[in-house]
Amino acid sequence: MKLKYLLLTFCALFFITAVKAQEPAASAEIILKEAYQQAAKQKKNVFVIFHASWCGWCHKMDEAMNDASCKSLFNDQYVICHLVVNESPQNKKLENPGAQEVLAKFHGDKQGIPFWLILDKNGKLLADSQIRPQDAGLEVIGENIGCPSKKEEIAAFTKILKHTSRLTEQQLGVISKRFEAINTGH
Template sequence: MFRQDKPAAATQPPKPTRELLAAASKTAHKEKKNIFIHFGASWCGWCHLFEKVIAIPTVKALLDENYVMVELVAMENGPKKSLENAGSNEFMAAMGGAKSGLPFFVFQDASGKKLADSNVMPGNQNMGCPAAPEEIVAFGELLKKTAPRLSEAQRKTILDEFTKAAPKR
């Protein structure tokens, strides 16, 4: 996964968005995959839940098999501003996430052409972390559209983990 270094590298600033996307594009071309870019922030509880689910070994393996994954930190404030990947807020806005909230995600082909984003709920609203049944269904449709090699059973495995992780209502 292309991402900023975690706290162990706190003395170094996070890699710029442009650099991470260029590396992801190169890998995506080589591996014939699409790119799954997700934006999050340290203060965002839904981002932490999303990251927790996509780190589950079975989910991570399926996503890595089908996408080049890119994590970008955006929308930080105050002393946490230094956690941001330079250019992440501007890139998020350019991809349709200026008013979406977090987590926000975008799918691109290897050339950087946008295939889809998480603004798929009624009124073009961001689904954020798929937790409600209708969000999980919508996330499944995004996976179907952007990861054509992902089987129905594999997609169900991913969606089941989001269902299990969803806060109980």
């Protein structure tokens, strides 16, 4: 009897897992709506990262932001969400419907990934991952920082973080140091 019960339990868990694995990815609209609601409640901005499963630099960005030295700094200041775009044909099911359109809306569709945005609780663009000429507005297309790893990219990234959060100079220094480690492999 115990064997029969265990077998039934295993089959039920297998079926539930198989069904869940086949669920389509959430739409960009739903992900952003939930992020805006959370940001409004927590008085934060929204940090949106466009990425794909094959993208090494996307993984490096996630690793740096989720590193023990930085994770709470980002999570205390931002509601962080990911939108999957540009997947390989065998992984198209991972893409969030509507994410490519959001990426295009913010001029990131020809920039490469990771591409990121910082939005306020109402979806207003505050900053993105483009380095622009001095005093150029957000409407000017710049060069994508992506995952900051070079000195000038890290400087631009921390400047953006300073203007879109309440991070202190010391905290920005911790983030800067962690992103500098990307080049050294530490």
